[in-house]
Amino acid sequence: MRRSISFICTLLAISVSSGVLQAQQKPAATADPISQAVRDTWESAKRNIKESADQMPEADYSFKPTDSVRTFGQILAHVAGASYVYCSAARGEKPPHEEDDFEKTATTKAQIVKVLNESIAYCDAAYTSLTDRTAADVVPMPFGMKEAGRASPLIRNSGHYQEHYGNLVTYFRIKGMVPPSSRR
Numbered sequence: 001m002r003r004s005i006s007f008i009c010t011l012l013a014i015s016v017s018s019g020v021l022q023a024q025q026k027p028a029a030t031a032d033p034i035s036q037a038v039r040d041t042w043e044s045a046k047r048n049i050k051e052s053a054d055q056m057p058e059a060d061y062s063f064k065p066t067d068s069v070r071t072f073g074q075i076l077a078h079v080a081g082a083s084y085v086y087c088s089a090a091r092g093e094k095p096p097h098e099e100d101d102f103e104k105t106a107t108t109k110a111q112i113v114k115v116l117n118e119s120i121a122y123c124d125a126a127y128t129s130l131t132d133r134t135a136a137d138v139v140p141m142p143f144g145m146k147e148a149g150r151a152s153p154l155i156r157n158s159g160h161y162q163e164h165y166g167n168l169v170t171y172f173r174i175k176g177m178v179p180p181s182s183r184r
Helices: 002-025 033-055 058-062 072-091 109-129 151-174
Strands: none
Touching: 033 072, 033 109, 033 151, 058 072, 058 109, 072 109, 072 151, 109 151
């Protein structure tokens, strides 16, 4: 009987200490899980676009599969301009650049990568400052949309990045290249 009680106490002690160890090993929950999810989505979208800009050779920045679509470089320049419009709404500011500001003026890979990186830095500030509390603050939306929560233009910006990343993937495949997300 003593052995049974001793055995049960030992199992209980192991079980309790194991549970304590598991609880200690779990990562702490973020204080703002919703805004963190918005930031995580942005980080993924941003990574795909930045790696695309870096991977494509300069000679192929002028490539477009048909005359009716933008070139590879124009897509990136368009994304840069639109980012200012989306992120300025979240920041509560007038856009420092319009959607089409760079498509005609940034024509080399170096120029396009520069304006893209500057627009990303501008947006990073909006994503970084977002909290679960401020995500619901009503802001005017760009592009003639109804006003919405501060998170909305940031979510739409990430969606816009992913939409055009899909275009860029097609351009890479046509050129016989593996796009960044598949290379990983």
